[in-house]
Amino acid sequence: MIKVLLAGLGGFIGSALRYVISTFFYKLLGTDFPYGTLVVNVLGSFLIGFFMGLVENGFVISSNWRAFIAIGLLGGFTTFSGFSYETVELIKQGTLLPAIANIVYTVLNCLAGTYVGGVIAKLITK
Template structure:
């Protein structure tokens, strides 16, 4: 590099960057807000449909299956159809649906069933939830894409 070229490189003004925390703060806030909404909805479902001691935890099962199906539809909509605002995905996908689905409670329910002497029910719950949740996502994505394709002119 020659001397005049070196001076022209130095003469460029530097564009100030926003600190990383300032760009991430809105994302963290909407995830927290969405998580509170989703967790509240999940809690309401558990109150509405309590699990009997040693029984199959249907409320948690269906919460996870329905949540996974909604995640499948949501991801198709925001990736194939709609250019969503940058905070929609963290709010609804990570926050609301992440707070609504509850795979930690799923694990605790399995442990409780095994500890209470119901290992078969725990194993059935483990396998059924995994199979149903993955099937729900796959089916929701497939149906959403077909519906969107069918509706296109």
């Protein structure tokens, strides 16, 4: 139960950071391109790679802290970081086809899900 609470607390902090950082970059660079989201996704992907790289290379951290940082904080900051980490792990394991499938399925299905969700919302609000 403590891991659930820690992940939730980390998620709260990560989501708040996502809002602050993305808003900063939209104000800095404008809104003609999703700069804020791009920065958050790239930064979150770097941070999870760095953090999990430390863990995989002997940095000792409790499972509670791992839940707080990797699942909560970075997961709340951007779920793209989790997707990126899992895809890189598939590549490192030599399973290139599942890695490519994960990329294609995730991107296409998420785009389709967003589109279909919008269409359904429009239909039920008419």
